[in-house]
Amino acid sequence: MIYLDSNATTPMSPGVVEAMMPWMTEKFCNPNASYAGAKEARKAIEAAREQVAALIGAEPDEIVFTGGGTESTNMALKWLARWVGRKTGRVVTSVIEHSAVLKPVQTFEDVGYAVERCPVDAGARLDLDAFSSACRAAREGGGFASLMWANNETGTIQPVADALIHAKESGLAFHTDAIQAVGKIPVDVREVPVDFLSLSGHKFHGPKGVGALFIRSGCRFEPMVRGGGQESDRRSGTENVAGIVGLGKAAELARLRLEHDPHGRVTGKLRDLFEERVVEGLKGVTVNGDLIHRLPNTTHLSFEGCEAAGLLILLDDKGVACSAGSACMTGKMKPSHVQKAMGFSDAKAKSSLRFGFSHMTTEEEAERAATDLIVSVEKLRRVQGGNTGPVAIYS
Incomplete structure (x- = not known):
């Protein structure tokens, strides 16, 4: 895993x-x-x-x-x-x-x-x-x-x-x-x-x-x-x-x-590597949250035309563990109170995932997870017929 x-x-x-x-x-x-x-x-x-x-x-x-x-x-x-x-x-x-x-x-x-x-x-x-x-x-x-x-x-x-x-x-x-x-x-x-x-x-x-x-x-x-x-x-x-x-x-x-590493640069480099690979490999990806004031281990991503619930299943099958960016309530993916406060639409909330790294994560794992994510998004978009636009990054 x-x-x-x-x-x-x-x-x-x-x-x-x-x-x-x-x-x-x-x-x-x-x-x-x-x-x-x-x-x-x-x-x-x-x-x-x-x-x-x-x-x-x-x-x-x-x-x-x-x-x-x-x-x-x-x-x-x-x-x-x-x-x-x-x-x-x-x-x-x-x-x-x-x-x-x-x-x-x-x-x-x-x-x-x-x-x-x-x-x-x-x-x-x-x-x-x-x-x-x-x-x-x-x-x-x-x-x-x-x-x-x-x-x-x-x-x-x-x-x-x-x-x-x-x-x-x-x-x-x-x-x-x-x-x-x-x-x-x-x-x-x-x-x-x-x-x-x-x-x-x-x-x-x-x-x-x-x-x-x-x-x-x-x-x-x-x-x-x-x-x-x-x-x-x-x-x-x-x-x-x-x-x-x-x-x-x-x-x-x-x-x-x-x-030794007060700013978490070791973990942050892995997070940034993962983000770069995903953003370069896919259209319609949004990096959510404040990109300056954020924990070095965390990235929160949205994928146009792709539901997070399906992505979680595909990623789990590949051995990648992460979380949905929206709360699961009574079996339906709905925007969390955090996403509502940030102005997310229901569609964007349903397409969001959170990835959390640690000092135990390796560069190889970050690289492989990015590849698995790209493949999973592309597969799900084909199945769901999702349309994607240009890359957009919030700051």
């Missing part, structure tokens, strides 16, 4: 698997007990906390381990909603957030919170003027903002640092869903001093089912899950030691990669 769906998940690094194995076999002790094996488990958790903190420029005691990115995001948003209160509280976010943000925010709106979902441009990048206005409107009654660091469909990187300035000028707390960004590009909470940040291990070659929430020192916080008081009483429940160790190792390896 040529795996090009690294925005959905990533394969675990061999070093991560090796680090986790002892904690899934002979080292099974509960880290909250008092004997030697338990103390060893506690020490491993705290070492992982330091590794995760180092990846994002945080202090270890600002890291809370969770069951994944969605839980981390819900923990932050539900606390912030409680803190500001629904009578006067306002929520500022964008229209292209992940459902882990949009669905909690919708529940806040349903019970009386005022919510402002700010628009984006055709490249899926935030309209900062609209965001600034929304923050100013929230100033009087108090509120909070939540903005993703990078979009999961297009890879577009959002102007988080600038948005944070507008939020802070209006006295708003600020959360960022950095799940797609952490481990792929530099994310430093000292340089961009957000209050809360969500991350997930399986997006940067760690295990599934484990993530972390950064809570800046000094920020008020009340737990969503209460019980035995683990994680300094911020997230109760016996810790997933193996998962946490794996997350820590993945964070360490990601930090080393970023120190």
Whole structure:
């Protein structure tokens, strides 16, 4: 299989698997007990906390381990909603957030919170003027903002640092869903001093089912899950030691990669090679999203006269794994909320695919995948009788 769906998940690094194995076999002790094996488990958790903190420029005691990115995001948003209160509280976010943000925010709106979902441009990048206005409107009654660091469909990187300035000028707390960004590009909470940040291990070659929430020192916080008081009483429940160790190792390896290649040029070259081959080999191809501000591993393409559902089948038959650029709802391909916000027509949405590369992808795989994609598009166009126009590239 040529795996090009690294925005959905990533394969675990061999070093991560090796680090986790002892904690899934002979080292099974509960880290909250008092004997030697338990103390060893506690020490491993705290070492992982330091590794995760180092990846994002945080202090270890600002890291809370969770069951994944969605839980981390819900923990932050539900606390912030409680803190500001629904009578006067306002929520500022964008229209292209992940459902882990949009669905909690919708529940806040349903019970009386005022919510402002700010628009984006055709490249899926935030309209900062609209965001600034929304923050100013929230100033009087108090509120909070939540903005993703990078979009999961297009890879577009959002102007988080600038948005944070507008939020802070209006006295708003600020959360960022950095799940797609952490481990792929530099994310430093000292340089961009957000209050809360969500991350997930399986997006940067760690295990599934484990993530972390950064809570800046000094920020008020009340737990969503209460019980035995683990994680300094911020997230109760016996810790997933193996998962946490794996997350820590993945964070360490990601930090080393970023120190060597901070702009992701190695992965970006493969992505660019793949795009060039496809654009040169086919007419009617559009590269979607912001071509300047985007993750180095992601490309989102549309193919005139060619439905993505059929392409996925043909590519899967050839051993190429990727994702449709539109959500599958009740068996019908429909534009996702991100594509609607970018102004996609139904036809364009139905013809879109997302390809996600990683440092594990090889040049040979990128070349072969491009060839397989070209062949598949041409075959499907012949079957569907699609018409194609000149190449068009958004920026």
